[in-house]
Amino acid sequence: MSKFQPLESYLDSSGKYHLLPFRFEPLNDEEVVLTNAVGEFTFLSRTRLDDLVAHRLKPTDDDYISLRSRHFIREAGDEASLELLALKTRTKFNKLSNFTNLHLFVVSLRCDHSCQYCQVSRQSEDKGAFDMTRETADKALELVFRSPNSAIKIEFQGGEPLLNFDLIRYIVEKAERRGFAEGRDLEFVITTTLALATDEILEYCRDHRIYLSSSLDGPEDLHNKNRPRPGRDSHARFVAGLQRARDIVGYDSVSALMTTSPASLNRVRDIIDEYVKHGLSGIFLRHLSPYGFALKTKSFQAYNAERWLQFYKEGLDYILELNKAGLPFTEYYSSLILTKMLTSDDPGFVDLMNPAGAGIAAVVFNYDGDVYASDESRMLREMGDTTFRLGNVHTNTYEQIFTNDALLNALEDSFTGSAPMCSDCAFEPWCGAEPVFHHAMYGDVLGRKPESEFCKRMMGVTKHLLDLMRRDTEAKEIFMRWVNRC
Amino acid sequence: MTLRLELDPAIYRLEAVQKAAYRFIDRLTILISQSGDKLVCEIDPVKAESTALDDTVANFKRELLDQQLRLQIKEETEPARNLILAYAFSRTGLQG
Amino acid sequence: MLTLSGRVIWTGKTTAQRQILSLSTNRTLAAPLRGGKAFLAKGSGPVPAGFAHYLAFNSRPADLKEETQCTLLGDEFAYLDDGDVIALSGDGRVRSLYRASSNHNSLLLTEQCNNYCLMCSQPPKRVDDSWLLEEAKETVRHIPRETRNLGITGGEPTLYGDGFIGLLRHIKNWLPHTSLHILSNGRTFADPQFAAKYAAIGHPDIMVGIPVYSADPSRHDYVVQAKGAFDETIRGILNLKRLNQKVEIRVVLHKQTCEGLPELAEYIARNLLFVDHVALMALEMTGFTRANLDALWIDPIEYKSELSKAVKILRSYGLKTSVYNHPLCLVNRDVEPSYVRSISDWKNKYATECGPCVRKADCGGFFSSGIQHGYSKSIQPFLA
Numbered sequence: 001m002s003k004f005q006p007l008e009s010y011l012d013s014s015g016k017y018h019l020l021p022f023r024f025e026p027l028n029d030e031e032v033v034l035t036n037a038v039g040e041f042t043f044l045s046r047t048r049l050d051d052l053v054a055h056r057l058k059p060t061d062d063d064y065i066s067l068r069s070r071h072f073i074r075e076a077g078d079e080a081s082l083e084l085l086a087l088k089t090r091t092k093f094n095k096l097s098n099f100t101n102l103h104l105f106v107v108s109l110r111c112d113h114s115c116q117y118c119q120v121s122r123q124s125e126d127k128g129a130f131d132m133t134r135e136t137a138d139k140a141l142e143l144v145f146r147s148p149n150s151a152i153k154i155e156f157q158g159g160e161p162l163l164n165f166d167l168i169r170y171i172v173e174k175a176e177r178r179g180f181a182e183g184r185d186l187e188f189v190i191t192t193t194l195a196l197a198t199d200e201i202l203e204y205c206r207d208h209r210i211y212l213s214s215s216l217d218g219p220e221d222l223h224n225k226n227r228p229r230p231g232r233d234s235h236a237r238f239v240a241g242l243q244r245a246r247d248i249v250g251y252d253s254v255s256a257l258m259t260t261s262p263a264s265l266n267r268v269r270d271i272i273d274e275y276v277k278h279g280l281s282g283i284f285l286r287h288l289s290p291y292g293f294a295l296k297t298k299s300f301q302a303y304n305a306e307r308w309l310q311f312y313k314e315g316l317d318y319i320l321e322l323n324k325a326g327l328p329f330t331e332y333y334s335s336l337i338l339t340k341m342l343t344s345d346d347p348g349f350v351d352l353m354n355p356a357g358a359g360i361a362a363v364v365f366n367y368d369g370d371v372y373a374s375d376e377s378r379m380l381r382e383m384g385d386t387t388f389r390l391g392n393v394h395t396n397t398y399e400q401i402f403t404n405d406a407l408l409n410a411l412e413d414s415f416t417g418s419a420p421m422c423s424d425c426a427f428e429p430w431c432g433a434e435p436v437f438h439h440a441m442y443g444d445v446l447g448r449k450p451e452s453e454f455c456k457r458m459m460g461v462t463k464h465l466l467d468l469m470r471r472d473t474e475a476k477e478i479f480m481r482w483v484n485r486c
Numbered sequence: 487m488t489l490r491l492e493l494d495p496a497i498y499r500l501e502a503v504q505k506a507a508y509r510f511i512d513r514l515t516i517l518i519s520q521s522g523d524k525l526v527c528e529i530d531p532v533k534a535e536s537t538a539l540d541d542t543v544a545n546f547k548r549e550l551l552d553q554q555l556r557l558q559i560k561e562e563t564e565p566a567r568n569l570i571l572a573y574a575f576s577r578t579g580l581q582g
Numbered sequence: 583m584l585t586l587s588g589r590v591i592w593t594g595k596t597t598a599q600r601q602i603l604s605l606s607t608n609r610t611l612a613a614p615l616r617g618g619k620a621f622l623a624k625g626s627g628p629v630p631a632g633f634a635h636y637l638a639f640n641s642r643p644a645d646l647k648e649e650t651q652c653t654l655l656g657d658e659f660a661y662l663d664d665g666d667v668i669a670l671s672g673d674g675r676v677r678s679l680y681r682a683s684s685n686h687n688s689l690l691l692t693e694q695c696n697n698y699c700l701m702c703s704q705p706p707k708r709v710d711d712s713w714l715l716e717e718a719k720e721t722v723r724h725i726p727r728e729t730r731n732l733g734i735t736g737g738e739p740t741l742y743g744d745g746f747i748g749l750l751r752h753i754k755n756w757l758p759h760t761s762l763h764i765l766s767n768g769r770t771f772a773d774p775q776f777a778a779k780y781a782a783i784g785h786p787d788i789m790v791g792i793p794v795y796s797a798d799p800s801r802h803d804y805v806v807q808a809k810g811a812f813d814e815t816i817r818g819i820l821n822l823k824r825l826n827q828k829v830e831i832r833v834v835l836h837k838q839t840c841e842g843l844p845e846l847a848e849y850i851a852r853n854l855l856f857v858d859h860v861a862l863m864a865l866e867m868t869g870f871t872r873a874n875l876d877a878l879w880i881d882p883i884e885y886k887s888e889l890s891k892a893v894k895i896l897r898s899y900g901l902k903t904s905v906y907n908h909p910l911c912l913v914n915r916d917v918e919p920s921y922v923r924s925i926s927d928w929k930n931k932y933a934t935e936c937g938p939c940v941r942k943a944d945c946g947g948f949f950s951s952g953i954q955h956g957y958s959k960s961i962q963p964f965l966a
Contacts, residue, residue, distance in 0.1 A: 004698075004700060004807060004873075004874060005804070005807060006804075007800070007801070007804045009804070009809075010800045010801075010803040010804040010809055011800050012800070040852060059800065065798045065800075065801075066845070068798065068799065069797035069798050069799075069845065069849055070849075070852075075799075077810060077813060078799065078813060079813055079817060080812070080813045080816035080817050080820070083816075083817060083820055084816070084820070084853045087820070087853075088852075088853070093570065093573060096570070096573055096574040097573050097574060097575075097576045097577050098577070099574065099575070099577060099578050146578075147578075148577035148578055148579075343852075343855075343899075344852070344855075355570060355571055355574055360574050398580075399580060402578065402580055403580055411571060412567065412571065415563075415567050415570075415571075417563050417566060417567055417570075418556075418559050418560045418563040418564075418567055419556070419559065420552055420555035420556055420559060423559050423563060443509070444509070446556070448548070448549075448552050477894055477895075477898065480894075480895065480898035480899065481898050484898050484899050484900050
């Protein structure tokens with residue numbers, strides 16, 4: 001029997017190791033977080049970072065071992081780490097070539113609500129002026145099926161889409177026939193307040209497996225303040241609609257999104273409680289969009305990234321408390337970022353993609369046939385800015401629309417890998433290009449990131465999530481469950 | 487009174503200076519010229535607001551750096567960027 | 583613990599050269615089939631004529647004709663039964679190759695290996711044992727066609743290269759409905775051509791179980807006593823997965839692997855998320871383990887939180903995970919959804935402390951080698 005060699009025989013004796021691509025960002029005075037080429041992270045003290053870069057780390061150091069297994073350094077002979085990094089990079093970018101998945105159809109601008117922060121809807125009975133026609137829908141569907149993606153999601157928006165339900169039926173059935181013939185995986189969503197959802201409408205949704213995405217801003221007083229309608233009963237109608245939708249279409253067929261207004265900022269726990277009360281499985285803690293309301297009333301200042309981050313942290317802390325006490329409840333915004341931090345997957349969320357999700361992931365067909373690179377682009381138009389209008393379904397081809405300079409320039413110029421600060425930022429793999437937001441706020445698609453509210457918000461959220469994972473093992477375990485929900 | 491800014495073309499390329507000047511076209515009138523081995527910017531406010539002018543010019547100087555960096559990084563990262571964008575459009579049939 | 587190999591009771595009559603026999607206890611077996619089988623005389627009743635060979639316990643059956651060849655076995659082989667396959671060598675050795683009543687049959691292809699694990703339960707021998715490959719081929723021809731599973735073990739079976747591939751094709755031909763589970767260190771699959779040949783077999787239900795002992799390449803290399811093994815093993819796994827082959831990752835838990843277990847779980851979740859199964863197994867007190875006890879032995883109760891952490895991570899990422907061979911009282915309850923009652927029946931036993939335990943039916947028990955050579959001092963019966 002040959003002798004057994006000790007551990008030392010299997011350690012590298014040359015003391016040489018190679019750095020693999022990584023970036024770092026300080027968390028506080030003593031510590032930094034490192035991210036590798038595919039966005040995996042590890043924590044290190046500043047002194048250790050110096051040692052690392054100066055090649056002073058020894059194979060017996062705990063940090064050395066961890067850095068090697070997490071693909072921040074390699075030894076000569078570590079071929080597997082290179083193969084794995086390449087594989088993970090491919091996985092990360094895998095869905096890009098599927099191209100456009102989300103197609104928004106603004107079937108009507110008419111609405112029964114007059115929400116404070118909405119910039120698009122019209123109080124009108126004039127269907128001719130504000131409803132999408134069948135001809136427009138037909139042309140738009142032609143473009144939808146030009147996408148190479150085998151998974152197509154059609155989302156009906158407005159105004160209140162249910163006010164043009166006949167057209168929704170028309171589009172759904174036409175798309176189903178075509179989708180079936182082409183072997184595509186179709187998904188339908190209607191964003192609606194549910195206030196006008198009759199049993200007949202709900203049954204149709206059941207029969208055609210249409211998801212309902214509704215709005216719940218918080219408890220009744222907050223919700224109704226934000227979302228006035230004749231009868232002042234938006235909240236009550238939502239609750240009733242939710243129950244009926246669950247009865248008829250199915251429990252998981254309805255989800256809710258909140259819109260954050262200045263009034264929401266002090267009420268995050270109440271808002272979350274409201275979501276829990278109605279049996280929703282999670283909440284998306286949204287930032288305030290700068291379009292319409294905020295820019296018009298110039299109260300965006302009162303509502304900057306700092307204030308919002310307080311709101312977010314308080315909300316997330318409360319949600320973690322709920323999870324630890326046994327209630328599975330997800331914070332969806334954090335989940336998106338965490339998915340990029342904890343897996344090699346990309347959640348495909350339009351506003352958090354690089355290259356930007358405009359066009360590549362989502363496109364909007366407005367009621368009048370105009371095509372926009374994103375939902376925000378359409379809102380900009382309502383404020384007189386048509387920068388991101390890519391064409392019209394009646395007058396432009398797929399080629400003209402998707403190779404429109406407005407789109408291509410926006411994609412290229414906002415590319416985070418080419419942006420000052422972004423290209424060095426440790427968090428870039430987890431972040432996204434937001435050309436429309438930066439254009440609206442700062443006049444160009446890139447902005448100056450140090451001055452950008454988007455950047456401040458993202459960095460604040462990311463550092464907070466990193467901090468939580470570092471000091472709270474249970475939080476990290478909860479996050480792992482959130483991101484791996486199949 | 488016209489403010490004169492002298493820039494070292496080894497640090498700031500003409501293209502960057504032009505782009506920065508353009509971003510401020512609503513607030514500053516900037517005449518760009520060459521004098522010897524320097525790039526010169528002659529700056530006047532569009533509206534006579536002397537109190538805000540210092541801030542605006544300070545902002546313009548920051549913009550110079552931003553635009554210069556944009557140029558450099560854009561060039562350096564062109565191959566990787568083109569690769570990823572090409573991959574994104576690779577199945578649309580839109581590539582020439 | 584069953585005696586799988588031993589000696590026959592020498593009768594003085596010289597038997598034929600090494601032969602592989604398929605056993606039957608069926609006194610009314612159809613006549614044309616008898617020539618290909620050996621009759622195992624169990625219980626009372628007349629000995630049927632026409633079999634190729636006869637086996638009996640302790641004494642020759644009275645009604646057997648004088649000239650008929652008969653091998654006598656001791657009571658330690660009383661477990662043998664209908665459908666089993668044994669090998670009889672010319673010099674009186676008998677080996678059980680296949681037991682029809684067991685779910686855990688394996689073909690041992692070689693005792694050679696290019697690793698040298700500290701805890702190897704089948705210590706490598708540097709002898710030419712390629713006759714085992716031929717024996718395996720012959721055994722396969724005798725294994726009942728309805729067999730559900732079959733293991734392929736060693737040593738390192740893939741060292742045969744094309745011979746290994748050939749055997750797998752042979753098994754696919756003779757036992758097309760049998761699920762195959764291969765134990766391999768995976769290193770040979772780092773050669774893309776070998777991996778391609780393996781995939782080309784096109785077996786409908788085959789999985790390779792490959793050990794990965796740490797996310798730290800040096801630690802893994804130390805445990806398997808081979809420099810560069812980790813790198814080859816991972817590349818082997820990647821090659822197999824590129825070709826859509828099923829892979830299971832196996833981890834033996836002991837002092838050298840338990841501390842790094844959560845880190846290994848994260849490594850698997852980030853890099854090898856596509857593997858089909860992760861098996862976490864307790865240490866067997868056999869083979870090399872006893873020679874390396876100081877480096878290896880740790881009471882499983884001391885690593886139960888690392889085990890819980892690792893299982894939590896793996897399950898969170900949706901990886902199919904199983905915990906094998908641990909007494910139930912030594913793991914945390916949160917591990918139980920992944921816990922399997924698993925010790926191969928021929929190795930299983932219980933300790934005296936287990937007497938009053940009410941959860942024996944849920945527990946995997948012990949390796950009998952553990953009962954013999956040492957086990958946890960923390961065994962606690964469940965009393966409620």
